[in-house]
Amino acid sequence: MRNKYIKTSNTTRFLAKLAALQDRGAEEACLMVVDGPPGLGKTETVQWWATQQGVVFLRAKQGWTPSWMLRELLGELSTAPLHTFERMYGQTLEALAARSRLSVQEGGQMAVVIDEVDHIARRTDVLETLRDLSDMLEIPFILVGMDRVRSSLTRHRQIGSRVGQFCEFHPLTPEDTAALVSGLSEVSVAGCMLDFLHRSCGGYIRELKEGIKSIERCGRRNSGAVTVAMMAGQVLLNDRTSGRPITVKE
Structure with a gap:
């Protein structure tokens, strides 16, 4: 990242x-x-x-x-x-x-x-x-x-x-999430994965960066932009409230 x-x-x-x-x-x-x-x-x-x-x-x-x-x-x-x-x-x-x-x-x-x-x-x-x-x-x-x-x-x-x-300060907007992923991620991210990340991170930058790291790990093992299907079943980040992992689902 x-x-x-x-x-x-x-x-x-x-x-x-x-x-x-x-x-x-x-x-x-x-x-x-x-x-x-x-x-x-x-x-x-x-x-x-x-x-x-x-x-x-x-x-x-x-x-x-x-x-x-x-x-x-x-x-x-x-x-x-x-x-x-x-x-x-x-x-x-x-x-x-x-x-x-x-x-x-x-x-x-x-x-x-x-x-x-x-x-x-x-x-x-x-x-x-x-x-x-x-x-x-x-x-x-x-x-x-x-x-x-x-x-x-x-x-x-x-x-x-x-x-x-x-x-x-307010939670990130979808446009904020797109700008941060574009600027920080070292792999390409498909629109579907971007939407899933935005919903999962709750608008928090800390969780967003955690998700980007997970996406990058997946992207380095595969070719092309990372999609939801590509990451299905993998942990994206941990939920801030419960502490439980959020798994990517199609």
């Missing part, structure tokens, strides 16, 4: 929400929440965008404190942290401002992406620190989490009022 990022309808939605955030009316409303069930490609999408733009990307940790978070953020900004919270906070403001100026000069975008924000969704002290940094610099902070993170964050009124955009 090819190792590359394929744009989907979720990518299009994410980029549109980013554009709307950049054109926001209230300068302080520069938080963005990206949410949805696991397995829909949120992390892969934000990592792809962060790499393209050269923005800061962090994964939240269970037990993060404001100081721990600032140390990791300074590490991503290639700045050795000082020993007190106050000094680290000042360092972070300076380093982010410098990175932002450089991004503007180079015609790029500046943002900080925090993945797995579910770990800190109830940590008021950490969230308030993020809000303060965002307010002071008017730099977008993109908070990525699962489908319950939105309600958790918006319970904090000062945080919820700063969220300029919400971006919810």
Whole structure:
């Protein structure tokens, strides 16, 4: 299977929400929440965008404190942290401002992406620190989490009022599945097998990739595009809910 990022309808939605955030009316409303069930490609999408733009990307940790978070953020900004919270906070403001100026000069975008924000969704002290940094610099902070993170964050009124955009990831469409198979699979896949894969994966990228690997194994043993008949009786992937294997049936 090819190792590359394929744009989907979720990518299009994410980029549109980013554009709307950049054109926001209230300068302080520069938080963005990206949410949805696991397995829909949120992390892969934000990592792809962060790499393209050269923005800061962090994964939240269970037990993060404001100081721990600032140390990791300074590490991503290639700045050795000082020993007190106050000094680290000042360092972070300076380093982010410098990175932002450089991004503007180079015609790029500046943002900080925090993945797995579910770990800190109830940590008021950490969230308030993020809000303060965002307010002071008017730099977008993109908070990525699962489908319950939105309600958790918006319970904090000062945080919820700063969220300029919400971006919810949805299951893959048939067109998304076709694009991903075309871009990732190293063997040809017939339309009937493509339809069966789409129904079986439930719209989740993780399951889709598992199915592509199974299809590729079959394709390497046979000639021509892989069909349902060719894979009949073989395991395609495992069902997310039950954990049971899904067998290809004609």
